[in-house]
Amino acid sequence: MRKKIKPSKLSEYLKEKIEEAIATGVFSPGMKLDEIDLANKFGVSRTPIREALIQLASSGLVEIRPRRGAVVTPIDPKKLYEMFEVMAELEALCAKLASRRITDEELINMKKIHEECKKTEIIENPDLYYYKNEEFHLALYKASHNDFLIEQTTNLHKRLSSFRRLQLRVRGRILSSLREHEEIINAITNGDADSASQLARHHIIIQGERFSDLLATLQPDR
Amino acid sequence: MRKKIKPSKLSEYLKEKIEEAIATGVFSPGMKLDEIDLANKFGVSRTPIREALIQLASSGLVEIRPRRGAVVTPIDPKKLYEMFEVMAELEALCAKLASRRITDEELINMKKIHEECKKTEIIENPDLYYYKNEEFHLALYKASHNDFLIEQTTNLHKRLSSFRRLQLRVRGRILSSLREHEEIINAITNGDADSASQLARHHIIIQGERFSDLLATLQPDR
DNA sequence: AACGGTGTTTGTGTATACAATTTATAAAAT
DNA sequence: ATTTTATAAATTGTATACACAAACACCGTT
Numbered sequence: 001m002r003k004k005i006k007p008s009k010l011s012e013y014l015k016e017k018i019e020e021a022i023a024t025g026v027f028s029p030g031m032k033l034d035e036i037d038l039a040n041k042f043g044v045s046r047t048p049i050r051e052a053l054i055q056l057a058s059s060g061l062v063e064i065r066p067r068r069g070a071v072v073t074p075i076d077p078k079k080l081y082e083m084f085e086v087m088a089e090l091e092a093l094c095a096k097l098a099s100r101r102i103t104d105e106e107l108i109n110m111k112k113i114h115e116e117c118k119k120t121e122i123i124e125n126p127d128l129y130y131y132k133n134e135e136f137h138l139a140l141y142k143a144s145h146n147d148f149l150i151e152q153t154t155n156l157h158k159r160l161s162s163f164r165r166l167q168l169r170v171r172g173r174i175l176s177s178l179r180e181h182e183e184i185i186n187a188i189t190n191g192d193a194d195s196a197s198q199l200a201r202h203h204i205i206i207q208g209e210r211f212s213d214l215l216a217t218l219q220p221d222r
Numbered sequence: 223m224r225k226k227i228k229p230s231k232l233s234e235y236l237k238e239k240i241e242e243a244i245a246t247g248v249f250s251p252g253m254k255l256d257e258i259d260l261a262n263k264f265g266v267s268r269t270p271i272r273e274a275l276i277q278l279a280s281s282g283l284v285e286i287r288p289r290r291g292a293v294v295t296p297i298d299p300k301k302l303y304e305m306f307e308v309m310a311e312l313e314a315l316c317a318k319l320a321s322r323r324i325t326d327e328e329l330i331n332m333k334k335i336h337e338e339c340k341k342t343e344i345i346e347n348p349d350l351y352y353y354k355n356e357e358f359h360l361a362l363y364k365a366s367h368n369d370f371l372i373e374q375t376t377n378l379h380k381r382l383s384s385f386r387r388l389q390l391r392v393r394g395r396i397l398s399s400l401r402e403h404e405e406i407i408n409a410i411t412n413g414d415a416d417s418a419s420q421l422a423r424h425h426i427i428i429q430g431e432r433f434s435d436l437l438a439t440l441q442p443d444r
Numbered sequence: 445a446a447c448g449g450t451g452t453t454t455g456t457g458t459a460t461a462c463a464a465t466t467t468a469t470a471a472a473a474t
Numbered sequence: 475a476t477t478t479t480a481t482a483a484a485t486t487g488t489a490t491a492c493a494c495a496a497a498c499a500c501c502g503t504t
Contacts, residue, residue, distance in 0.1 A: 008495090009288050010458070011276075035486075045459045050487090051276055054233075058280030066231050067465055067486055082370035086315070093311045148304035230465090232488070258455070267489045272457090289456060289495060 010044055011051035017042070018052055022061055022072055023161055033062060033070040060159055077215045083160060084208025088201045090153045091140070095184060095200035098143035099193040107189065110139045114181055123175070126168040133168070134161070136181060140200070143188075166214065167207050177203075232266055233273035239264070240274055244283055244294055245384055255284060255292040282381060299437045305382060306430025310423045312375045313362070317406060317422035320365035321415040329411065332361045336403055345400070348390040355390070356383070358403060362422070365410075388436065389429050399425075 018038070021027045038049045053070045056062045064070045102110075116122065117132045137157060141150045168174055180203040187196035229235040240260070243249045260271045275292045278284045286292045324332075338344065339354045359379060363372045390396055402425040409418035 054276050082368045086371050089315045146304045149308050269488055
């Protein structure tokens with residue numbers, strides 16, 4: 001008893017809903033996901049819930065322990081750093097390919113997004129910046145013109161989103177972020193694949209490196 | 223009516239079985255995977271079959287079209303090239319990290335595997351070389367000491383395995399492969415992260431580049 | 445012969461029922 | 475009081491049942 005619209009595939013719809021709930025922190029890391037609870041909450045049977053959870057498990061957002069149910073994947077600082085390490089490389093590849101393959105149109109659009117990022121009301125609001133920043137990165141991925149890469153990178157991006165959001169609250173991070181974006185755009189504009197790649201890598205890896213510290217201040221709820 | 227051993231989770235077991243059947247070509251690309259057929263074949267109900275298919279769909283091995291069932295993901299030359307492009311970058315990252323993090327033990331083991339690859343009886347048998355080659359690459363991934371990277375790379379490796387296997391039948395490919403492995407090992411031994419990274423990238427990308435040609439000679443069965 | 449409508453069939457998607465395990469609870473023993 | 479063991483409760487994993495949409499075949503019309 002939740003929604004009127006009836007999607008052709010409930011499990012797909014539920015997957016997105018649960019994904020969203022995890023991203024926005026409604027379901028926090030370590031939290032147990034009871035199939036029956038979820039089924040009641042969404043007014044469906046266990047079957048599509050299970051199928052949604054299986055998909056989320058494949059993408060790493062939840063963990064399914066055999067016979068012991070599903071939990072939102074707990075935050076593991078080590079693994080998180082590892083994920084940033086991989087993310088950095090994927091974004092670097094996006095940037096490298098983008099430098100060679102971006103269309104005029106895409107480049108103009110990217111610059112437009114960047115200009116919007118720089119607006120003061122956005123700079124001063126981490127939540128607003130979060131969305132614009134996301135737009136920028138998605139535009140970068142698309143400019144790689146490698147659909148498989150776009151898919152993989154977008155996936156990992158999603159999985160790291162909540163952490164990146166936190167990261168933006170660190171003093172001065174938004175301004176550094178903007179500067180880095182600008183450098184990346186310049187490199188791409190000049191078709192300098194190597195620079196673009198290195199800059200993009202650094203743009204991500206720096207977040208991973210700072211994360212260990214940031215995480216130390218957090219208490220993962222069990 | 224197939225196996226005596228009873229795994230704790232049928233869907234996991236079935237996932238592996240179907241995965242294997244796809245890798246070995248028993249289920250060829252484009253082939254329809256009827257849930258009821260599979261259920262009968264394995265002597266189980268549709269439920270665990272569905273769950274297995276969903277997992278395989280998340281990993282990209284099969285495609286599930288809503289209301290139209292599952293098929294083994296058809297070969298798309300463009301996408302395949304894209305996958306190699308990403309794979310090259312992941313392996314490059316493995317090599318880079320390995321140069322910095324590999325243990326003495328791991329390095330010795332890697333050299334041992336490489337020596338085994340060079341044995342004549344293996345060089346002359348693409349199928350044998352396939353397995354030894356795989357060992358080499360898995361050792362490289364592990365040496366990165368980044369569990370998330372290992373997982374991602376191993377996944378993609380699996381997905382490309384059947385194509386790599388084909389690739390090994392190209393005249394002279396095995397010998398080039400060996401030479402490239404040797405160069406990678408040397409770079410890692412010297413702790414030369416940049417060279418190792420570039421060599422590993424090239425080792426993979428060359429396969430992707432040659433694949434368009436190779437694929438042209440194949441007829442994807444519908 | 446080609447085209448399009450209509451009824452049938454097949455197969456997916458979801459719900460429900462049952463089986464098998466783990467977790468919680470409580471009693472008994474040290 | 476604490477640990478151990480037995481029993482009950484709860485939850486996952488699998489099987490079956492049902493609903494509905496898509497594919498198919500058949501037939502009449504043009």
